[in-house]
Amino acid sequence: MLRDSFGRVATDLRVSLTDRCNLRCSYCMPPEGLEWLPKPGLLTADEIVRLVTLAVERLGVTEVRYTGGEPLLRRELVDIVARTSSLRPAPQVSLTTNGIGLVRLAAPLAEAGLSRVNVSLDTLDRETFEKLAHRDRLPDVLDGLAAADAAGLRPVKVNSVLMRGINDHEATALLRHCLERGYELRFIEQMPLDAQHGWSRENMITAEEILAALREDFDLTEADPGERGSAPAELFLVDGGPARVGVIGSVTRPFCGSCDRVRLTADGQVRNCLFATDESDLRSAMRAGASDEELAERWLAAVRIKKAGHGIDDPSFLQPSRPMSAIGG
Numbered sequence: 215m216l217r218d219s220f221g222r223v224a225t226d227l228r229v230s231l232t233d234r235c236n237l238r239c240s241y242c243m244p245p246e247g248l249e250w251l252p253k254p255g256l257l258t259a260d261e262i263v264r265l266v267t268l269a270v271e272r273l274g275v276t277e278v279r280y281t282g283g284e285p286l287l288r289r290e291l292v293d294i295v296a297r298t299s300s301l302r303p304a305p306q307v308s309l310t311t312n313g314i315g316l317v318r319l320a321a322p323l324a325e326a327g328l329s330r331v332n333v334s335l336d337t338l339d340r341e342t343f344e345k346l347a348h349r350d351r352l353p354d355v356l357d358g359l360a361a362a363d364a365a366g367l368r369p370v371k372v373n374s375v376l377m378r379g380i381n382d383h384e385a386t387a388l389l390r391h392c393l394e395r396g397y398e399l400r401f402i403e404q405m406p407l408d409a410q411h412g413w414s415r416e417n418m419i420t421a422e423e424i425l426a427a428l429r430e431d432f433d434l435t436e437a438d439p440g441e442r443g444s445a446p447a448e449l450f451l452v453d454g455g456p457a458r459v460g461v462i463g464s465v466t467r468p469f470c471g472s473c474d475r476v477r478l479t480a481d482g483q484v485r486n487c488l489f490a491t492d493e494s495d496l497r498s499a500m501r502a503g504a505s506d507e508e509l510a511e512r513w514l515a516a517v518r519i520k521k522a523g524h525g526i527d528d529p530s531f532l533q534p535s536r537p538m539s540a541i542g543g
């Protein structure tokens with residue numbers, strides 16, 4: 215098992231399929247985009263499946279979440295999902311996506327064994343979307359969400375990041391939109407992971423602010439805290455339930471003590487934390503002919519040294535050199 219020195223066990227693997235994205239959300243990357251990882255450096259579909267198989271069959275991983283960059287841009291996605299969901303013991307396979315392309319892909323992905331999706335949606339206003347993501351794609355995202363729901367990829371979860379002065383007045387509207395359609399909304403505090411290093415604590419909309427805004431229009435009661443387990447979201451029943459809304463206070467209410475995640479980047483590096491400054495290079499080892507035992511040993515060693523917390527509050531905190539899009543959110 216992927217156990218660290220504090221006794222936490224990583225069972226939830228986030229795999230980035232590409233660092234490329236068709237949006238330019240300003241909390242993630244600059245409008246002109248980034249220098250993408252060189253193609254030969256990216257894991258091939260077979261390499262991804264080999265490592266995921268190792269994680270599921272030998273290292274106790276029970277959930278595999280494909281992400282990026284934008285995972286729908288990876289041409290072999292449906293094949294990768296199909297091969298992952300046919301592993302035994304069968305992992306839960308999910309996807310974090312901006313939704314652009316789900317109209318075409320939701321049904322084939324569901325058929326390939328995908329269990330559900332998290333779709334990012336920060337605003338319902340087309341102009342605000344364009345200002346925030348530097349692309350006029352809001353209708354595609356909304357259509358993608360509807361397609362995921364129609365394909366049975368439920369519960370459809372929606373991730374929203376609120377930014378001060380841009381979309382922070384939309385908390386209520388976003389929740390209403392999701393409630394009306396049966397989507398589960400989660401607000402995520404903005405984290406210092408943007409390529410431009412533009413994050414500031416003062417500009418971050420905190421979990422407390424989000425909850426205060428929602429409470430002006432909804433009655434929120436804490437859902438059974440025993441249910442939370444290692445899930446990052448604090449869940450609240452909306453107007454008595456059963457509908458729920460989540461708030462992920464990654465910065466102000468960190469949940470590192472119950473973290474069960476480990477990450478594999480698109481270029482084959484294991485990261486034991488979003489904020490890790492070290493990585494373990496499985497790609498080079500694999501391409502140099504490492505056996506499954508050797509790869510498993512490297513992976514175990516990488517997780518063993520996971521730090522107690524992300525350390526954003528430490529005076530010595532250093533933002534990781536890779537931005538979110540290159541790590542896999």
Ligand code: SAM
Binds near residue numbers: 284403405538
């Ligand atoms: N492209 C996909 C998407 O849009 O969901 C997957 C990758 S994206 C990096 C994954 C999630 O990370 C999205 O919900 C996005 O809003 C979130 N994200 C990106 N940068 C962030 C930041 N600095 N702080 C908090 N969340 C962030």
